[in-house]
Amino acid sequence: MREDTSKNSIDTRSRILDAAESLFMEYGFDGTSMRLITGQAGVNLAAINYHFGSKELLFQEVFRRRLTDLNRRRIAVLDALEAEAGGAPLKPSRIVEAFFGEALRMAADVEGGGHTFMRLLGRTYTEPNDFVRQFLAEEYAECVDRFLAALYRALPEVERTEILWRFHFMMGAMSYAIAGTDALQLLAGKFDDEDPARLASRLMSFLLGGLRAPLADPGPA
Amino acid sequence: MREDTSKNSIDTRSRILDAAESLFMEYGFDGTSMRLITGQAGVNLAAINYHFGSKELLFQEVFRRRLTDLNRRRIAVLDALEAEAGGAPLKPSRIVEAFFGEALRMAADVEGGGHTFMRLLGRTYTEPNDFVRQFLAEEYAECVDRFLAALYRALPEVERTEILWRFHFMMGAMSYAIAGTDALQLLAGKFDDEDPARLASRLMSFLLGGLRAPLADPGPA
DNA sequence: GTCTATAACAAGATAGAC
């Protein structure tokens, strides 16, 4: 194993990305200065602009680095399920497991940074920063469209708007699930420490319960 | 109706709070400058420090103004339910409805600013800003303790950690539900515009489905 | 209570030496 033959240049990018991921997660985009990032990464202040062009572009790269792969894996799993089903609609639970299971697997990777990234992602959803809003929408477009289409086919009797909302609710629950494992939160300190696999099965059971819940009364006309 | 007899001083505080609430929701704490707030409020820049002491204290006051009442109402509803039950455990669905129903009612108040506030609140949960973390924990402590105790009594056969997590998941779903009504989001543009009452019943049905879901397999020992 | 002016500092970005 080469120790630091290539400690420069190629490594600098990664060091910056790792530091940025962790700091953006902790302090948010506006709360994280470039000086803080380069300080933690052990690189020069000017390196961010040299390697990424700007703070915003660095932020985007932090997401692209992991998100592209995550959504590719999601789609691959969905492809496999659909191939296996041979034209028949999938079970809703399989679809949900494919989408959220991949995310939870990434979140379980504490060493490799997947955990930090998924927390950052959850946090960013509710941070309506203009430039990242559009970026995330593009990055997710294909994956979300594929999964929604699969759910529409799997639940033809359910109004599409209802499916959309439930999918959205599930994203919220997952986001909090990941954030809650060691973050702030009103309930912090009340949780026993427990392994991510246990959490994943807790969440999945909750999500499927919500997805299968009886439809709401549309209310009085 | 008096037009602007008291346009000063007492009104200035409210104007600042309203502007701050809306801007903090849109741009976050760090992304919102005092110049922006005072500009939108139509008051002088120095007014924030005069009336609130600092930007941080203003932020806290934005929350206190609405949160204290919200949690008081929640507790009042719980008190009424428990009085009615006369010592018997409550139905879990009633407890959940009390807690989230009050929040949803506030979120439905678009005119009065409750909607903006609830979106800000949901966003702030995932923003682990040190000073607001502690503040929110204190502001919520009594209410959360009361509702958790009620749930523990209502579901004695369910492991407490499981209840804690499901409560947490529900908070996440609610947060996204409120944010998603007109915010960013990957699914934005896909939602038909619809009234908040409809959304509330959609969410409640999802939450109860999740709460009632079969317990997860603890997994292999 | 409200205002102007400004102090004191931190931010992102870049020019130019090495």
Add this chain to the structure above:
DNA sequence: GTCTATCTTGTTATAGAC
């Protein structure tokens, strides 16, 4: 590719006139 030094702008906060 990396560094230092610096430019420009924007930030919170406050002193002091009105």
